[in-house]
Amino acid sequence: xxxxxxxxxxxxxxxxxxxxxxxxxxxxxxxxxxxxxxxxxxxxxxxxxxxxxxxxxxxxxxxxxxxxxxxxxxxxxxxxxxxxxxxxxxxxxxxxxxxxxxxxxxxxxxxxxxxxxxxxxxxxxxxxxxxxxxxxxxxxxxxxxxxxxxxxxxxxxxxxxxxxxxxxxxxxxxxxxxxxxxxxxxxxxxxxxxxxxxxxxxxxxxxxxxxxxxxxxxxxxxxxxxxxxxxxxxxxxxxxxxxxxxxxxxxxxxxxxxxxxxxxxxxx
Amino acid sequence: xxxxxxxxxxxxxxxxxxxxxxxxxxxxxxxxxxxxxxxxxxxxxxxxxxxxxxxxxxxxxxxxxxxxxxxxxxxxxxxxxxxxxxxxxxxxxxxxxxxxxxxxxxxxxxxxxxxxxxxxxxxxxxxxxxxxxxxxxxxxxxxxxxxxxxxxxxxxxxxxxxxxxxxxxxxxxxxxxxxxxxxxxxxxxxxxxxxxxxxxxxxxxxxxxxxxxxxxxxxxxxxxxxxxxxxxxxxxxxxxxxxxxxxxxxxxxxxxxxxxxxxxxxxxxxxxxxxxxxxxxxxxxxxxxxxxxxxxxxxxxxxxxxxxxxxx
Numbered sequence: 001x002x003x004x005x006x007x008x009x010x011x012x013x014x015x016x017x018x019x020x021x022x023x024x025x026x027x028x029x030x031x032x033x034x035x036x037x038x039x040x041x042x043x044x045x046x047x048x049x050x051x052x053x054x055x056x057x058x059x060x061x062x063x064x065x066x067x068x069x070x071x072x073x074x075x076x077x078x079x080x081x082x083x084x085x086x087x088x089x090x091x092x093x094x095x096x097x098x099x100x101x102x103x104x105x106x107x108x109x110x111x112x113x114x115x116x117x118x119x120x121x122x123x124x125x126x127x128x129x130x131x132x133x134x135x136x137x138x139x140x141x142x143x144x145x146x147x148x149x150x151x152x153x154x155x156x157x158x159x160x161x162x163x164x165x166x167x168x169x170x171x172x173x174x175x176x177x178x179x180x181x182x183x184x185x186x187x188x189x190x191x192x193x194x195x196x197x198x199x200x201x202x203x204x205x206x207x208x209x210x211x212x213x214x215x216x217x218x219x220x221x222x223x224x225x226x227x228x229x230x231x232x233x234x235x236x237x238x239x240x241x242x243x244x245x246x247x248x249x250x251x252x253x254x255x256x257x258x259x260x261x262x263x264x265x266x267x268x
Numbered sequence: 269x270x271x272x273x274x275x276x277x278x279x280x281x282x283x284x285x286x287x288x289x290x291x292x293x294x295x296x297x298x299x300x301x302x303x304x305x306x307x308x309x310x311x312x313x314x315x316x317x318x319x320x321x322x323x324x325x326x327x328x329x330x331x332x333x334x335x336x337x338x339x340x341x342x343x344x345x346x347x348x349x350x351x352x353x354x355x356x357x358x359x360x361x362x363x364x365x366x367x368x369x370x371x372x373x374x375x376x377x378x379x380x381x382x383x384x385x386x387x388x389x390x391x392x393x394x395x396x397x398x399x400x401x402x403x404x405x406x407x408x409x410x411x412x413x414x415x416x417x418x419x420x421x422x423x424x425x426x427x428x429x430x431x432x433x434x435x436x437x438x439x440x441x442x443x444x445x446x447x448x449x450x451x452x453x454x455x456x457x458x459x460x461x462x463x464x465x466x467x468x469x470x471x472x473x474x475x476x477x478x479x480x481x482x483x484x485x486x487x488x489x490x491x492x493x494x495x496x497x498x499x500x501x502x503x504x505x506x507x508x509x510x511x512x513x514x515x516x517x518x519x520x521x522x523x524x525x526x527x528x529x530x531x532x533x534x535x536x537x538x539x540x541x542x543x544x545x546x547x548x549x550x551x552x553x554x555x556x557x558x559x560x561x562x563x564x565x566x567x568x569x570x571x572x573x574x575x576x577x578x579x580x
Binding site for chain 2: 131
């Protein structure tokens with residue numbers, strides 16, 4: 001059975017005239033141990049899906065089933081032991097006045113876990129930060145180190161599901177690869193089920209087994225990474241995204257300029 | 269966290285190791301981390317000479333209050349009608365008042381009252397404002413509306429008038445004056461805390477705490493309040509001058525400190541009647557109030573530079 005099953009999920013903001021359907025009837029399934037990618041441009045609703053899944057947003061309709069249990073908008077504390085999330089911006093996701101130690105102590109205290117010291121040392125080791133980082137404040141850390149702390153915080157509760165909201169887009173290119181490799185390692189070690197949200201097809205291709213392309217709150221198509229690698233998209237929007245991901249294309253740009261010139265001369 | 273392997277390893281630095289311990293690149297215990305933070309804050313504070321002057325005056329004031337019995341030349345309420353309205357001299361450093369009491373000695377004892385009022389108001393108003401402001405800001409909706417309208421009602425009265433009403437209801441006296449002033453001092457703090465909370469509550473680190481399963485109370489107390497603390501501390505420090513003046517105003521109207529208490533504001537207002545002939549009656553307590561208010565303001569400015577998380 002699927003670890004995560006989302007059925008006809010809708011999230012709307014505002015009311016009346018200004019009602020916006022951020023997510024509009026989305027359905028997908030993620031098998032245990034798989035990594036599912038959600039890709040699309042900014043504002044397409046991919047992060048909103050994660051916020052509904054994680055319980056940060058409780059104004060949703062539809063059905064979410066995680067590990068066989070149907071979710072209510074309001075979550076029990078035990079839910080958070082199962083599902084954790086890593087945020088996009090490591091500069092905003094760590095409390096500026098808490099040391100790494102305090103940040104990692106918090107989930108342990110909330111869930112009343114034992115062996116706090118060992119757990120923290122172990123999880124820091126796991127994300128590649130030595131004990132030297134344990135009593136530092138966020139402002140004493142680099143972006144990549146901060147994101148490692150954020151990952152450690154998500155892992156310390158030993159979740160089954162990890163929701164990743166653009167975990168590398170706020171980082172330096174050189175650091176992005178490190179963090180992605182770290183996430184891939186942790187995923188296989190802990191056999192995590194992940195949902196990765198990104199606008200970067202390269203990141204998705206590197207991390208995911210399957211992915212869904214989203215635009216304007218809807219899933220346009222679902223495809224496997226092999227389809228993506230083999231450049232076999234069915235939907236025109238996916239093709240557009242793929243093309244955009246290849247970067248600046250001289251021929252395409254030239255064609256566009258020619259077309260413009262033709263229009264100009266026609267007008268004159 | 270006490271007693272874990274990390275905190276015992278480097279928690280007993282030798283005396284010449286203090287500086288190294290405070291500036292170590294790698295901190296090895298929560299205590300060292302927070303001491304280091306305070307040390308760097310202290311260094312930043314020292315870079316502001318005016319703030320240091322403020323701190324020095326406040327420390328001096330504190331010492332004067334503690335050592336009052338040894339510093340005073342005369343008994344605080346010792347009257348001597350043969351030496352009334354004496355100008356400053358060797359016998360009476362700051363002169364005597366209309367009942368022949370030594371002004372210097374009274375000022376020295378009065379510092380205790382001033383500090384007592386300032387501290388008590390801060391201790392009552394700051395937590396009250398913080399709790400109301402952060403609760404309103406964090407929950408929003410109806411909670412916010414109700415709490416903030418109550419705050420608005422308190423804010424819409426001038427502080428002194430509201431304090432007058434409270435003292436009239438509670439009865440005159442220094443304790444009631446303190447309660448009355450505290451009740452007028454919390455609304456600006458609540459507003460400030462609410463505004464700060466509005467920006468904090470939508471941040472990712474609060475979201476991260478929420479999806480760890482933290483309760484609202486836990487989030488407010490452990491995550492929101494520490495972020496509001498610096499601006500509240502700065503605000504209450506900068507408000508101290510106003511608080512001291514309000515206390516003096518209540519004393520002047522006979523609703524605050526009761527005679528013969530050597531409260532500075534009360535001394536100032538009695539001195540007013542003798543201003544033409546004996547300027548020192550009003551000038552000396554006035555100077556003391558001015559100096560203390562100024563010190564609180566300078567110190568508050570310096571604190572803001574140190575405590576603002578954006579400067580780190």
